[in-house]
Amino acid sequence: GEEVAQTPKHLVRGEGQKAKLYCAPIKGHSYVFWYQQVLKNEFKFLISFQNENVFDETGMPKERFSAKCLPNSPCSLEIQATKLEDSAVYFCASSQYKGMNTEAFFGQGTRLTVV
Amino acid sequence: GENVEQHPSTLSVQEGDSAVIKCTYSDSASNYFPWYKQELGKGPQLIIDIRSNVGEKKDQRIAVTLNKTAKHFSLHITETQPEDSAVYFCAASRYSGAGSYQLTFGKGTKLSVIP
Numbered sequence: 381g382e383e384v385a386q387t388p389k390h391l392v393r394g395e396g397q398k399a400k401l402y403c404a405p406i407k408g409h410s411y412v413f414w415y416q417q418v419l420k421n422e423f424k425f426l427i428s429f430q431n432e433n434v435f436d437e438t439g440m441p442k443e444r445f446s447a448k449c450l451p452n453s454p455c456s457l458e459i460q461a462t463k464l465e466d467s468a469v470y471f472c473a474s475s476q477y478k479g480m481n482t483e484a485f486f487g488q489g490t491r492l493t494v495v
Numbered sequence: 496g497e498n499v500e501q502h503p504s505t506l507s508v509q510e511g512d513s514a515v516i517k518c519t520y521s522d523s524a525s526n527y528f529p530w531y532k533q534e535l536g537k538g539p540q541l542i543i544d545i546r547s548n549v550g551e552k553k554d555q556r557i558a559v560t561l562n563k564t565a566k567h568f569s570l571h572i573t574e575t576q577p578e579d580s581a582v583y584f585c586a587a588s589r590y591s592g593a594g595s596y597q598l599t600f601g602k603g604t605k606l607s608v609i610p
Contacts, residue, residue: 384538413597421582423600436597471538484529484598486538 382406384487386472387454392493393462401490402454405474411435412455413473413484414447423471429455462494497522497589501601508575509609516604518585519567527588528561528568529598534581542583543570575608582606 385404393399405412414426425439429449440447444462449455459466469489476483498521508514520528526547531539545552545559545568552559556575561568572579582605586598 386538415598421584421603423584423586423598425597425599428597439597483541483544485541486531488536488538 384472384474384485385454386470386487386490388490389488390491390493392495395464395494396461399459399462399466399492399494401457401470401472401492403456403472403474403487404454405472406476406485409474409476409485411475412449413475414455414457415471415473415486417469417471417489419468426457426470459492462492464494467492467494497525497587497599499585499587499599499601501585501604503604504602505605505607507607507609510575510577512575514570514572514575514579514606514608516570516583516585516606517567518569518587518601519565520587520599521566522587522589523563523566525587525589525599528559529586529588530559530570531584531586531600532581533584533603539584572606575606577608577610580606580608 387402410431412429416424427437427440427447428435432449444460447457469491471486471489473484473486501518529544530542532542533539543557543559545561556573558571582603584603585601
């Protein structure tokens with residue numbers, strides 16, 4: 381498609397439950413990035429992919445967060461055993477060239493609320 | 496790591512006046528500086544970007560300047576309109592050492608244009 385599509389738009393989970401977020405990048409874009417935006421507007425880089433390969437996961441909390449980008453499927457970000465501090469808006473972005481040294485297009489985000 | 500400081504955090508201007516938002520970065524290896532506009536409930540939208548081999552770039556009412564020596568860059572919006580009201584984020588892209596680039600964002604400036 382012509383825009384980054386994220387689903388669902390809103391997600392509410394009880395503490396300890398699993399949350400799974402999806403992202404369909406723009407067609408033809410080979411790089412996908414996940415960012416977390418917390419209440420004070422701060423963006424935190426989580427992970428990036430080149431096609432189905434993890435490119436950079438230096439921002440990922442290793443214990444409970446995982447992500448995949450499989451061929452012919454939306455990319456996904458999964459949080460096991462959610463905690464209250466996981467409440468945030470999670471944005472996916474895609475770009476056509478290597479890394480972020482080019483235009484990156486963001487989706488509308490998934491607002492995760494952990495109660 | 497990279498650190499991006501953004502000022503001011505809030506800015507109110509009269510319709511028709513100019514608005515200037517300033518950012519500084521710490522990593523001299525950063526070479527790509529995009530600006531994003533985020534409206535309420537939406538994802539960041541790229542409005543203009545500049546690369547380190549250019550000192551200034553303009554697109555209609557929006558301009559960005561970059562001073563590599565001082566490590567700061569600025570967004571200028573002229574003839575502001577109410578629809579310019581949003582949160583604006585600057586960002587810097589640096590080589591992470593893991594074979595990829597990742598964006599480091601400023602904390603945002605909430606711009607209000609008063610009719």
